[in-house]
Amino acid sequence: MTDIDSAPVDAFVAQRRYLGAVAYRLLGSVTDAEDVLQEAWLRWQAVDQSQVGEVRPYLTTVVTRLCYDLLGSARARRESYYGEWLPEPLVSDDDSPAERAETGESVSLAMLAVMEQLSPAERIAFVLHDLFAVGFGEIAAALGRTPDAARQLASRARRRVRDGGRRCTVDPAEHRRAVSAFAAATVKGDIAGLLAVLDPDVVWHSDGGGVVTASVRAIHGAEKVSRLVAGLAAKWLTPGSGTSVGFAQVNGELGVVSYESSGRIGGVFAFTVTDGRITEAHVVVNPEKLAHLV
Incomplete structure (x- = not known):
């Protein structure tokens, strides 16, 4: 049978x-x-x-x-x-062995972006x-x-x-430390803190799809990226804006999620970490690519 x-x-x-x-x-x-x-x-x-x-x-x-x-x-x-163009992110609070067994190996946004070349x-x-x-x-x-x-x-x-990919850290603890340091520095608008956690050759990718303001091309270098992030934080996280940030599993790795005052997810940030520093960031803010997230 x-x-x-x-x-x-x-x-x-x-x-x-x-x-x-x-x-x-x-x-x-x-x-x-x-x-x-x-x-x-x-x-x-x-x-x-x-x-x-x-x-x-x-x-x-x-x-x-x-x-x-x-x-x-x-x-x-x-x-x-x-x-x-960046892939639509998966956001979850669950990264258990059972979850991975049922849905296969996790694939980061960075790898999915590289796979577009195939x-x-x-x-x-x-x-x-x-x-x-x-x-x-x-x-x-x-x-x-x-x-x-x-x-x-x-x-x-x-x-x-x-x-086509950049070498990344496989140690989740090291990845978590770098992402946590990035988030803390971002919330404070601390450029020195951002420079400390960003690799000198960091690359920042963003996808607004022409719907939300985002860089049309990748931004290279810690100086430029740190100023960009500090500027975004000053704009988004002003008192009374209702915007907040939190941590979540983004395609199987710790990432950052921004929430609008309505509770809707307004941005998803995924990171590649090498030797304790962020070497690449993939940021999806196109609302059409976030509509599936609750």
């Missing part, structure tokens, strides 16, 4: 969180991932399920192919995007194999390639991700 004997809706719901994690890592968009899941559900309802062996591999292939079709058009849209096939091979331990045979079937070709795609993607 296979697990397909359960009711179709139960079989899909049991895999939904996993499938959503796959789709998000492939697309970098919560909104697009939800659209993919909706289409996958419609296709699941229409299929002759007596011909399906195992549910998870089958649905993973369906979601992968839908994402593959979307990635090409998404790249075209992002090329015409106003300013820097071809759709490279991204699929890398995400499925490296983050979800899917075999190359299954990946090959989803892409219409041979297993050897899928292995080569993953290897090439892995190399490009490594070369």
Whole structure:
């Protein structure tokens, strides 16, 4: 007896969180991932399920192919995007082992941004194999390639991700200390404190999408970034503004979240930390990319 004997809706719901994690890592968009899941559900309802062996591999292939079709058009849209395009962030208070086991390896905003440089096939091979331990045979079937070709795609993607990313700290305690120091200095408008925690070659990325004011291009260097952050703090955190900041897990790493007076999230800040200093920041303030957050 296979697990397909359960009711179709139960079989899909049991895999939904996993499938959503796959789709998000492939697309970098919560909104697009939800659209993919909706289409996958419609296709699941229409299929002759007596011909399906195992549910998870089958649905993973369906979601992968839908994402593959979307990635090409998404790249075209992002090329015409106003300013820097950053992924939609995931914000959570939960980073437990159970959470990671259910949703795969966490992927930082920095890595998702680097993954934008990959071809759709490279991204699929890398995400499925490296983050979800899917075999190359299954990946090959989803892409219409041979297993050897899928292995080569993953290897090439892995190399490009490594070369395109900045070396980061794997020690959560060191990451937390740097982010906490950044937040404390920001709230105080303490430029000296910011300079102490920012790497001299820090890079600040921000995404306002033309809806909210944000730098159109990346800002380089601790001096420029510290002045920018102090200026933003003076504007946002004035007495009576109702704006506040707090900590949260942003794509599996400690980050900072700003809240408007209404309680709505107005900005999400994710950081890359190396040798105790922040080397990169990814800031999403485009409200369209924060609408999914509560």
